[in-house]
Each structure stands twice: as structure tokens, then as C-alpha cells.
Amino acid sequence: MTTNAARDAATADGTWQAGRTGGTSVSLQGLSRSFGTTRALDGLSLEIAPGEFVALLGPSGCGKTTALRIVAGFESADTGLVLVDGKDISSVSAARRDMGMVFQSYSLFPNMNALDNVAFGLRMRKQGSAQRRTRAGELLDMVGLAEQAQQYPHQLSGGQQQRVALARALAIEPRVLLLDEPLSALDAKVRLQLREQIRTLQRRLGITTLFVTHDQEEALSMADRVGVMRQGKLEQIAAPDVLYDDPATVFVAEFVGVMNRIPAELQASANPRTVAVLGGTVPVKDQEPPENQSKSAIGGDGPVDVLVRPEGLTMQAVENGNGIVTHRTFLGSVTRVRVMLSGDVAVQIDKPSSEAAAVAPGTSVSVTLPPEPVLIAPRRPVTP
Amino acid sequence: MATVAGVEAGTQTPAPAARPAGRRRSFPVWRWAILLIAGAYFLIPLYAGLRFAGLKAFGDIFKQSGFYPAIGLSLRLAVITTIITLVLMVPTTVYVHLRLPQIRRSMEGITILPIVIPPIVLIIGVLKVAPGFLLGTPYLLALVYVILAMPFAYRSLDAGLRAFDLKTMVEASNSLGAGWPTTLWRVVLPNIRTAMLSATVLTVALVLGEFTMASLALYVTFPVWIVQFEQNSGPVSVAASLLALFVTWILLMLIVTVGSRGARKRGSARVDLITVAAPAESSQTMGEPE
Numbered sequence: 125m126t127t128n129a130a131r132d133a134a135t136a137d138g139t140w141q142a143g144r145t146g147g148t149s150v151s152l153q154g155l156s157r158s159f160g161t162t163r164a165l166d167g168l169s170l171e172i173a174p175g176e177f178v179a180l181l182g183p184s185g186c187g188k189t190t191a192l193r194i195v196a197g198f199e200s201a202d203t204g205l206v207l208v209d210g211k212d213i214s215s216v217s218a219a220r221r222d223m224g225m226v227f228q229s230y231s232l233f234p235n236m237n238a239l240d241n242v243a244f245g246l247r248m249r250k251q252g253s254a255q256r257r258t259r260a261g262e263l264l265d266m267v268g269l270a271e272q273a274q275q276y277p278h279q280l281s282g283g284q285q286q287r288v289a290l291a292r293a294l295a296i297e298p299r300v301l302l303l304d305e306p307l308s309a310l311d312a313k314v315r316l317q318l319r320e321q322i323r324t325l326q327r328r329l330g331i332t333t334l335f336v337t338h339d340q341e342e343a344l345s346m347a348d349r350v351g352v353m354r355q356g357k358l359e360q361i362a363a364p365d366v367l368y369d370d371p372a373t374v375f376v377a378e379f380v381g382v383m384n385r386i387p388a389e390l391q392a393s394a395n396p397r398t399v400a401v402l403g404g405t406v407p408v409k410d411q412e413p414p415e416n417q418s419k420s421a422i423g424g425d426g427p428v429d430v431l432v433r434p435e436g437l438t439m440q441a442v443e444n445g446n447g448i449v450t451h452r453t454f455l456g457s458v459t460r461v462r463v464m465l466s467g468d469v470a471v472q473i474d475k476p477s478s479e480a481a482a483v484a485p486g487t488s489v490s491v492t493l494p495p496e497p498v499l500i501a502p503r504r505p506v507t508p
Numbered sequence: 509m510a511t512v513a514g515v516e517a518g519t520q521t522p523a524p525a526a527r528p529a530g531r532r533r534s535f536p537v538w539r540w541a542i543l544l545i546a547g548a549y550f551l552i553p554l555y556a557g558l559r560f561a562g563l564k565a566f567g568d569i570f571k572q573s574g575f576y577p578a579i580g581l582s583l584r585l586a587v588i589t590t591i592i593t594l595v596l597m598v599p600t601t602v603y604v605h606l607r608l609p610q611i612r613r614s615m616e617g618i619t620i621l622p623i624v625i626p627p628i629v630l631i632i633g634v635l636k637v638a639p640g641f642l643l644g645t646p647y648l649l650a651l652v653y654v655i656l657a658m659p660f661a662y663r664s665l666d667a668g669l670r671a672f673d674l675k676t677m678v679e680a681s682n683s684l685g686a687g688w689p690t691t692l693w694r695v696v697l698p699n700i701r702t703a704m705l706s707a708t709v710l711t712v713a714l715v716l717g718e719f720t721m722a723s724l725a726l727y728v729t730f731p732v733w734i735v736q737f738e739q740n741s742g743p744v745s746v747a748a749s750l751l752a753l754f755v756t757w758i759l760l761m762l763i764v765t766v767g768s769r770g771a772r773k774r775g776s777a778r779v780d781l782i783t784v785a786a787p788a789e790s791s792q793t794m795g796e797p798e
Contacts, residue, residue: 196679196683197682197683198679198682217682217687218679218682218683219682219683219684219685219686219687220685221683222685223683224683225679225680225683227676227679227680229673229676230673230676231673231676231677231679231680232680233677233680233681233694233695233698233699234672234699235695235698235699235701244681244684244686244694245684245685248684248685248686248690249685289680292680292684293683293684296684296685302683
């Protein structure tokens with residue numbers, strides 16, 4: 125019904141303004157899936173609101189692709205449910221799920237030109253030839269490829285192919301858009317453009333989207349919420365800034381963004397708890413005990429690591445400081461400075477590039493931690 | 509002259525660097541020599557046959573008794589065999605690629621069996637299991653030929669399916685709302701056209717040239733007719749063989765040309781007479797194994 129409404133809205137003024145009201149909600153409930161002895165999914169639950177763009181982020185083999193394929197209907201879950209608008213779709217075949225999918229590898233049908241590729245789904249929906257050609261033309265126009273309509277996939281660049289694939293997935297006015305690492309085969313510049321294009325279109329069409337990627341920059345820059353997965357489970361799902369600033373687990377903290385580990389001593393008796401680090405004392409952030417680590421490991425006094433972002437450390441050039449600058453990496457407006465602290469601990473510190481010019485490699489610096497609450501993790505043995 | 513020779517000698521003396529170039533220059537000579545030897549090996553018998561038969565014999569072929577029934581039977585068998593082969597092998601190969609990739613190796617082994625099993629064993633086996641209505645008709649041979657064509661057909665189709673990302677194409681088609689029959693018809697088949705043409709070419713060539721099985725089963729196919737007829741007239745028999753060779757060759761070229769034209773338009777692989785070479789593993793490997 126919503127699809128029809130959207131179609132009417134789209135054809136009425138001939139453009140693809142957001143005609144979709146409401147959109148579709150998706151709910152994954154306790155999905156588990158094993159391949160042989162490997163547990164790809166281990167009780168994954170996830171709610172996607174109508175029109176929301178959710179990214180699943182995780183290292184290779186964490187189960188994110190399996191989750192997406194179960195939603196698409198290419199795999200089935202051993203246990204658990206997939207609800208779309210509150211209805212269980214487990215028994216619905218992939219062909220009848222109305223989900224638009226863009227694949228990681230180029231998936232255009234080589235025997236059809238761009239227009240016919242986009243029109244394929246409409247043809248399956250028994251639309252008349254003239255009507256579907258017009259619609260396919262509009263969609264190609266929407267992804268900026270109207271001129272390439274008659275070209276075959278092998279005549280298109282990788283980025284163009286993925287844009288046609290996106291148009292093809294959107295042509296059927298899917299209830300849900302599934303993106304399986306659609307950018308990972310493209311080169312950096314094209315990837316960046318397409319990233320923005322996908323995001324813009326998704327907003328405009330208000331289409332519920334599930335996006336799977338191992339590229340955190342992609343996930344953080346595109347999604348409304350990012351779910352970090354590990355070993356078939358969701359570690360944390362939150363808005364990108366929350367994920368970055370307030371990671372729920374050590375895994376998330378270290379997987380998302382750059383994180384320094386600095387050895388420290390926990391003073392558990394203080395209230396709130398504090399750690400002694402870098403010659404000072406800072407409070408410990410009120411963190412949930414990480415699921416995967418025993419609570420006792422981090423409960424009492426003793427050695428821990430403080431986790432801190434490169435921009436969370438301050439540094440000043442002094443004589444006989446606690447560290448020595450070893451490298452500088454220019455990143456544009458900021459420069460990432462690598463400092464070797466006593467005890468062979470290397471940390472990275474971001475400095476505005478204008479200030480970083482003063483700290484050439486070899487400079488003695490004093491590295492300090494502002495007295496803000498920090499995240500701690502069990503001490504990791506130093507690997508030689 | 510002398511200067512030129514001197515210059516040449518001069519450029520060749522600072523040797524090591526110049527050597528690979530020299531070798532490269534001499535390589536085409538070898539290529540031509542091999543081509544000539546191979547060409548002579550194949551063409552001299554043909555020429556000898558042509559000399560022996562004389563041009564008149566070619567005209568006589570069509571007047572000989574039994575010619576039309578024999579060639580007719582062979583052509584009908586070629587068509588039937590090709591149809592059965594494709595109908596059996598295409599879905600099987602697609603299924604193996606999609607659902608049972610782990611048995612691809614053993615499939616290769618199984619399909620090679622007809623080559624190593626003696627013809628007499630094959631034909632007795634087919635006689636044992638053939639449905640009753642086929643016994644006593646020459647169309648029984650088609651069953652045998654399907655088995656004989658299997659190694660070639662399977663290899664062609666296997667190579668064709670490996671040349672594109674079958675799994676992703678099928679999933680894309682499914683997700684766009686196409687069921688299985690539509691996916692097979694509109695997505696899979698058009699993309700293995702080339703491979704199907706190769707399989708067809710090989711099957712047709714095999715059927716038109718097969719002698720052992722037909723003669724064991726006592727049916728007069730075209731090759732059997734040629735051998736039988738040799739007793740009546742040597743020259744006409746030889747002319748018929750040559751004609752068969754040319755006609756088959758023209759037929760194959762026709763199929764290849766037609767197939768390549770369609771394929772070129774779509775940028776897919778050229779149709780080769782034998783598509784046995786494994787194409788590079790395509791983007792299938794890109795997906796992460798989860």
C-alpha cells in the first residue's frame with residue numbers, strides 16, 4: 125500500500141520526491157545461524173525504524189553479511205525471526221520480499237543494457253513496456269546516468285555499474301533497501317561520491333536501509349545508527365557520535381576510530397573510581413562491565429589500561445618530558461604525532477597542523493591527560 | 509654494405525642486452541615452421557583424397573543409393589542429441605555451481621568416464637536400460653551420443669558458468685522478484701549462450717563423425733554409409749568423406765560466427781570451438797566468506 129502511494133506520488137509530479145509516508149520497520153529477533161561448527165550469528169536482535177539508515181559494522185567474519193542475507197531471504201536463520209512491518213517473513217521467498225539489494229560484486233546482468241537492467245524488476249512486476257522504460261529512464265536520471273541508458277555493463281565503469289545497480293534496486297520501490305558493501309570494490313574517490321549519493325537518495329526517498337560494511341568511515345558517515353558486531357553478536361548500536369565518544373565496550377572503543385592504550389593503576393576504593401596515569405589522577409568513566417570480560421578482572425585495585433582518543437591527549441614540548449616524538453603524519457588540518465612514552469608505550473596525539481610544526485621528531489614532550497572521566501580496560505600484556 | 513655490416517656487428521657485440529631481442533626475432537620463424545609442419549600434416553591427406561576422388565566423384569555422391577537416408581539420419585540424431593544434452597546438462601551444471609560447488613571436482617571426473625569406457629560396454633549398457641519404444645529404432649543411438657557428448661558439453665558449460673558471477677546474478681534476479689524459471693531463462697541462459705554454443709558445436713561434430721557405436725548397433729548413419737559404400741566406389745566414398753568434412757566445418761563456422769556476433773555486442777567471451785580453458789575466477793572471490 126505504501127508502495128503504491130509512493131508510486132503515485134512519484135509519477136504525479138514526475139520526480140522522485142519523498143512520497144513515502146511512514147515507511148517500513150524491520151525487526152530482527154534473536155537470529156542465530158551456524159555454518160558447520162562456525163557460529164555466524166549468535167542471537168542477533170536489531171530494530172530498524174521506518175526510514176532509518178542502519179549500518180552493521182564489524183570485522184570480516186563477524187556475521188554482518190549473514191544477517192543481511194537472512195533479511196534478503198538468501199539464507200535462513202536456524203532460530204529467530206525477521207519481522208517486516210510486524211509480520212514474520214521467514215517463509216516468504218527472496219523473490220517476494222520486495223527488498224532492493226545492491227551487492228558487493230558487480231551484479232548487473234551482462235546481457236542487458238543499463239536501462240533493461242533497471243527495468244528488470246518492473247518487468248517482473250508485469251508493468252507495460254512503455255511504462256517501465258519511462259520509469260527506468262527516470263531512475264537512471266536520478267543516479268545521473270541518463271546518457272548511459274543504452275550501454276552494456278562492460279562499457280560502464282565500476283562506479284557507474286554500482287549506480288545502475290542502485291537504480292535497479294530502487295526501481296521496484298522496495299520496502300527495504302539492503303546494501304552489501306556496495307562501495308568496497310570502488311576506488312577511493314568514486315567511493316566518496318557514491319557514499320553521498322546513496323545517503324542523499326535514501327533521505328529523499330525515506331527508505332528503510334540496512335547497510336553492511338567493514339569500513340568504519342563509511343558506516344559512521346552514512347548511517348543514522350551504527351551497530352558494531354563481533355562474533356555474531358551486536359556489541360553496541362548507537363548514533364555515530366555516541367559510538368565514538370561513548371563506546372559501550374572495549375571492543376567498540378578500539379574498533380571504531382583510533383584508540384590509545386596507556387598503562388595505569390586503578391584505585392577502585394575511591395568514589396568515583398580513579399586511575400593513576402601519566403603522573404596524574406583522573407576519574408574512571410561509569411562504564412558497564414564489558415560482557416566479554418570477567419568483572420573481577422577490572423574490579424579491584426591494580427594495573428589497567430586507559431583508553432583515550434588521539435584528540436583526548438594534550439602535549440607540550442618541554443625538556444625532560446615523559447615522551448619523545450617519533451613520527452608526524454600530516455592529515456590536513458590536523459597532524460597525528462606519534463610519541464614514545466617511557467616504558468615503550470607508543471601513543472598517537474592529534475594536534476592542529478599549525479602547532480604540530482613545532483614538535484619535530486626527537487623533541488621531548490610532556491604528555492598529559494585532561495581530568496575528564498576515561499574508559500579503562502584490563503591491562504593487555506605488552507607484546508614484544 | 510660494408511659499413512652497414514660493420515654497424516650491425518658493432519651493435520651486436522655489446523652482447524648480453526641485445527640477446528633477448530635476437531631471440532625474440534627468431535621466435536616467429538619457429539612459429540611459422542611449426543605451423544607449416546602441422547599444416548602439411550593435416551592438409552596433405554586431404555589433398556591426396558581430393559586427387560584420388562577427382563571432382564566428378566563429388567557430383568556422383570548425391571546420386572548414390574542410401575546417401576539421403578544416411579545423412580538424414582545423422583542430422584536428425586545430431587539435433588536430438590544436442591537437445592537432450594542441453595536439457596540435461598544445463599540445469600545440472602547450473603545446479604552444481606550454485607548449490608553443490610564442492611562436488612564440481614567429482615562431476616568433472618564422472619563426466620570424463622565416457623571417454624575411458626570402451627564403446628562396446630557403453631552400448632550394451634544403454635541397450636539394457638533403454639526404454640522399450642526406443643529399442644529397434646536408430647534413435648537409440650541418440651542416448652549413446654548424449655553420453656559420449658557429456659565430457660565436452662559439461663566442460664564447455666562449466667567454463668561458461670565460471671566466467672561470470674552466477675551466484676550474485678541469480679540472487680540479484682531473485683531479489684528483483686524473478687522466480688526460478690524466469691531467472692534461468694532471462695539471466696542465466698543468455699549469459700552462457702557462448703558456452704551452450706560451444707557445447708552444441710562439439711555435440712554436433714561428435715554425432716556427425718561417430719562411427720563405432722552406429723556400426724556396432726547396425727544402423728547406417730552417414731559415417732557408416734561412407735565405409736559401406738567404399739566397397740562399391742572408392743573415389744565417391746572418399747569424396748563423401750571430404751564433403752562431410754567441409755560441410756561440418758562450414759556448419760561449425762556458421763554457429764561460431766553467429767554466436768560470436770551476439771557475444772561481441774555484449775562484450776562477453778568469443779565463442780571458441782573448444783572452450784575448455786578455465787577463465788580467471790571472477791569477482792565471486794570478492795565476497796567475504798561468512
